[in-house]
Amino acid sequence: MANKLHPSNIQHIEITDPLFGRYVSMIAESILPYQWGALNGRVDISDSDQWEALNGRVTNERVSSCIDNFRIAAGEKNGTHSGAVFQDTDAYKWLEAAAYCIQIGKAGALKEQADELVDLIASAQQPDGYLNTYFTIANPEKRWKNLAEGHELYCAGHLIEAAVAYYHATGSEKLLTVAKRFADLIGTVFGPEEGKCKGYPGHQEIELALVKLYRVTRENRYLDLARFFLSERGKEPNYLIREMETTKDFRLFPEFSHYDAEYAQTHLPPIEQTSAEGHAVRAVYMFSAMADLAKECDDEQMKQACKTLWENITTRRMYITGGIGSSGLLERFTVDYDLPNDRMYCESCASIGLMMFGQRMNLLTRDASYYEVVERALCNTVLAGISAKGDRYFYVNPLEVWPDNCKSSTSMSHVKPVRQEWFSCACCPPNIARTLASVGQYIYSEDEKSIYINQFISSKLHTVMAGTDVTICLNSSYMQDGCVRITVESACAHPFTVRVRVPSFMKNPVFLLDDTEISPVTENGYAVLAVSRAGEQTFTLRALVEPEFVAANDQVRSDIGKLALMFGPFVYCLEEADNGKNLANVFVDCNATIQRGESLAELPGDLPTFSLDGERLIRTTEQTGALYAKPKFEKAKGSLEAVPYCLWCNRNPGEMLVWMKAQL
Incomplete structure (x- = not known):
């Protein structure tokens, strides 16, 4: 790990930006409390037609039963499972967002709710380590029998991500122990060894989560399991296709009856894929895991595959807003340059996944250009996914809306002309919350010798360079006067560099040091600013920024x-x-x-x-x-x-x- 680039610790970042700072404050103050109410059945589900489809029945109870499902699985309450098979992840992403709020010192009353949820999740875990409310309550004999649709490994991935975030925020290992027990159980079921299942997740997510678990525990078995899931994917005979053919008596989603290998990116081994295909969220979650593994394992072939896939998305299959997924049918990529504006999908989660992929590619290559796309997705599709008040959400993010045509009886029914209170498939609201709560990780990154500034979101960073306390104060007013001011305060005269991304939208950029113009060298899209003395010094970036x-x-x-x-x-x-x-x-x-x-x-x-x-x-x-x-x-x-x-x-x-x- 020596001198490897990594995101700065969000615990040491304070967001002061008038736009993003407002959203970060709202996460704990109103957004997560609202979502907690939704998860506890106190908010009506807006897309009731989809709710009925996911539940396979018509009912008057159109609210989320997410938390109740955990109570039933834990034996605290009697009842049947209600909601989508993957609904557990709504709670896990909510908890991850709450953990980030704890970490940045903005949790307030959320800490008590987060601790309560951790205890409930732990109580719902089965004696062998298994944890999934749908299969525990409704189909215990069907564990691991429908990887294409069952989302067991997907849910496990979000549990692991929440556990890692909660551990970083609190130091408590309670949820981390739960996640490790489940991951260890998965490792006994799946793997290359004789007698183990050679399957992999229908919806990718656990792969990147296992890398996070490895980074916390330094236990190689988690990294090995992530590599197994990726290396097994796309092999012939195709595991998921064979599974769909042999388990026709256990179907969860009728629309998958004619399974398409491209939909779940199983048409080729990941390292042989050259274009982004299928379900957009699944794709970019997988690509993010590939970039993680390329970095951890110094895998050049994986790295090159990631570069190829990134190039395909960003030059042929991405909207100007950083949205991805051109078709409402199966929420997927289609073909190059097919970017309709009114009937596409552009799921909020897909743009978050694109941000994750771009951040990882930047950490892998130190190339600033990846943040052009990360920034585009964040500033447009991700922010558009949540209302200014934080209590309404877009799942689909169109670029053209004629409300009269967005009716339930048309092919445009997936496009909503107004944000919704909640969804039957509510993956996007807590995903937006966890992204905005941790937005600091997309501003700064660092290694042993340099601090990287990737986006101009006004903020403060406290860190250590070469054993010396360093504070960065980033004051961004480029939208008002074309200026970005970076004040660096170092306790000692140990040399290090501050590397500042120069975005393509900034014309004729000029740097000053304490009002004197300087000419820093540029490496991979970053201006390299040398800091070699103790005390405070201010760098200013001036540029022409025009509509x-x-x-x-x-x-x-x-x-x-x-x-x-x-x-x-x-x-x-x-x-x-x-x-x-x-x-x-x-x-x-x-x-x-x-x-x-x-x-x-x-x-x-x-x-x-x-x-x-x-x-x-x-x-x-x-x-x-x-x-x-x-x-x-x-x-x-x-x-x-x-x-x-x-x-x-x-x-x-x-x-x-x-x-x-x-x-x-």
Whole structure:
């Protein structure tokens, strides 16, 4: 591990940014308390049609039974399992988010609830170490019999992640012991040894979790098990296909009756895959684990496979918002450049997984370019997934919405025009919470000689370099005046470097040291700032950051002849609240002047709005009202107002549009 790059400890990071700091504070104050109520059945599930599909029956009880399932499994309550087979992970991700709040000193009353949940989870563990409420309550004889659909290993992975986070936050090994017992049981069931099952998870997650468990315990068996799951995947005969053929009497999801190997990335061994296929979340969770293993095992072949897959996603299959997953059918990748704006999926969890993959690739390669995508996903899709008040959520994140067309009886029913209170499959809300609570890990990373600044989110870092206490104060105002100020305070004169990512949206960057211009060298997209004396010194990055129009590659058929507006990493959109209906009939000149406006008082973060001139085409044929008529148009000019995509639908519901037609 000598001099390996790793994320900075979030316990030593204070987020002061007006946008992200607000969300971080809200996690403990309101977001997790709201989610705790949801997990305890006190919030109605909005997508009731999907609830019925997941439960296989119609019922009037459309609330989450997540915590009740643990009580039943622990013998504290009588009843039957209710909810999705993977619902345990809602509690695990909630607990992981709570652990991060404890770690950064913002837990408050959450600590008591987190401890209560840890005790409940431990009580639900079976004598042999097994832990899964669905199979314990509803199908104990079916353990490990349906890896394609059962999500046992997926749930185990999120348990492990929660346990590692809780251990780091509290020092308590209670949940870590629970996780180790379950992981050890899994290790007796699965593996390359004779007599063990050669299966692997239908939904990847446990692989990256086992690497986390290895890093805490330094016990190689967990790393070996992660490698086994990845190396076995994609071999012929295909385990999951064979399983689906031989267990037809035990089906959990009817839509999987015609199993597609690409859907779960079992069509090829992971190191032979060259394009992102199938379910988007499963894919990026697997790719994240591959990057972890490439780093831990110095596996060059795995590293190259990760680079190839990253390149495929980010140059052919990713939305401008950092969203991934072009099809609502099975929530999956489709083909290169297929990026429809109104009926795609772009699940919030998928963008979080893309952030995880990008962060790991940066740690593996020390290449700043990966954070271009991490930042894009965080500042757009991930933030858009939660309301400004923190109590409503998007599962799907479209780039164009016509609310009238998002009906349950259409192919657009998966696209919701407003955020929902809760979901039958509620993976996204606690995933967003754990990501925002730990956002500090995406700002700073470090090794023995350097501190890396990856994103300009105002914050403070306290760490140690070469045995010396160091404080970094990052004050980012680039969206106001193009400046980022980095104050470094070192207790002793031990030399180290601060490496600052210079984003592509910053034009003509200049660095100053205590008001004197300097010319730092650049390595892999980082400006290398040398610190060699004790005391305080301030580095300033000045650059031109302006709003600009962006056009998509000509191969993206949905965006041909269209423009999107960006300011820094933030994508902007038009909303009906400002621009009226039928936003599809908006045309903009790519040379139009973009006027900066004030931020909206009802929206957080002090992000500016922008106004620009546009026009609409009005059909003026004499056959007024006819559905079709001879073409005759007039132009109606008017002013348009654009707001940050991450904050859309926080006012009045209505239409929304990212890609505007270009005037020719």
